Amino acid sequence: MISYNHIGIGVKSMNNYDELLNYFNAILNFGSFSAASDQLFISQSYLSKVILKAEKELGATLLDRSHHPITLTYAGEKFMSGLETIAFERRNLYQEVHDIANNKNGHISLGINQSIASVYLPEILPIFHEKNPRIHITLSESPSAALEGQLLHQDLDFQIRMLPIYTNKIQFEHLKYEPIYLILAKNSPYFNLNKSKINILEDNFECLKHQDFISLYSGSGFSRLLETFLNRQEIDLNTVLKVKSIQTAATLAYKGLASTFIPESFLNKDFDPTLCNIYKISPNVLKMNVVLASLKDRKFTHEMELFQKSVLRSFSIYK
Incomplete structure (x- = not known):
């Protein structure tokens, strides 16, 4: 069940998608602009203005006002479905960020040369994920030169690559x-x-x-x-x-x-x-010589330490 009372905080401080979704839900649940505006604690004229503005921007009629109670047009159904998807994805995003901030979930960004990804990733990721299911991995597959730049700018935590490495700003562990x-x-x-x-x-x-x-x-x-x-x-x-x-x-x-x-x-x-x-x-x-590279002098997070240990353990039989 969607709550409508918080709408009164003011439109400028709200996300437009959340506002529209709440307004549409209220209109459909209560059948008219007047009943919906009463539940939303806003004026009927303001509610009508917001909906008309959305319809004008989209170039489509979203509500069939000839029906009582009011219903969605086909375009309105598609639009509202999209709003619900956006709201769902946004909630998930907020939850992920909140979990990371509170150490419920961790994150590792890994780069690997696209030519060797299919060979080496199966040796690394399944084992690590099984033991650390709450640590999310972002994977970047690109040529080594491009990944090296990302590593130097701390856009990557680790890079699985081949030697040689020409900069002294990168350290590595042999795999x-x-x-x-x-x-x-x-x-x-x-x-x-x-x-x-x-x-x-x-x-x-x-x-x-x-x-x-x-x-x-x-x-x-x-x-x-x-x-x-x-x-x-x-x-x-x-x-x-x-x-x-x-x-x-x-x-x-x-x-x-x-x-x-x-x-x-x-x-x-x-x-x-x-x-x-x-x-x-x-x-x-x-x-x-395949190595696990990282930025020299960078302080490792707990997740980075876990990942490094897991990778080195996976390849210990080759040393």
């Missing part, structure tokens, strides 16, 4: 090392038909030179890692296609379109040896 593999496509002069064995590539990277490659757009953690490695090896790739996702690059390379690098998480050991060869890059030369 997992992953070997890197080269998918060598069939159009490479170094391709060996029907070679299904995965060999280790130690230090001879001649096969990378002047090859057609599928590369990731700059800004991702994996592309940063590869750029550092290739610069050190003085190798320029012939990029024929740029994609956003490691999975997309891997799928196309497995089909023989062009060569690419992938972390072990994207390795398909049942690859077709008529379309590509696969080499494991020696971890002494190149490997992916």
Whole structure:
């Protein structure tokens, strides 16, 4: 049951949606403007003015005044349904904020590179949510460079990412090392038909030179890692296609379109040896280091401490 008595606090201090919803409910419950205005402790002329103003702004008649008692038009039904939805969402929002302020609910904002989200989040979020169901997580999936900026501005609490990190304002905890593999496509002069064995590539990277490659757009953690490695090896790739996702690059390379690098998480050991060869890059030369990054010198909330401990525990088997 909706209470109408609080309407008399004055229209300027109220939310217009709440005001309209209360006014519509009163008119429909009591059947007329006069009866509704009596219950609302406002004048009938003021109530009519508010409703007419809403109808003018919307360009639609909301109440069928020819009926007694007054009913909603079809447009009025849609409008009132929307007002009720807004009121419901607003109450939920206020309750969430109130709970957070009173430590009933907590909040964690987490950023992760979109390419590795599907690999690492299942290892982290279900376990954390099961033990901490009242802590809400806001997730941002973007390239590492964009997430790094959010972390530095404290728009994120944590970022799951790959090294390298070039700023000294960010600290990190190691989560997992992953070997890197080269998918060598069939159009490479170094391709060996029907070679299904995965060999280790130690230090001879001649096969990378002047090859057609599928590369990731700059800004991702994996592309940063590869750029550092290739610069050190003085190798320029012939990029024929740029994609956003490691999975997309891997799928196309497995089909023989062009060569690419992938972390072990994207390795398909049942690859077709008529379309590509696969080499494991020696971890002494190149490997992916996945870390949990946070802003240095930032004081952790209780929720942040719980999240960090949970993530580190989830990946302790890899250390």
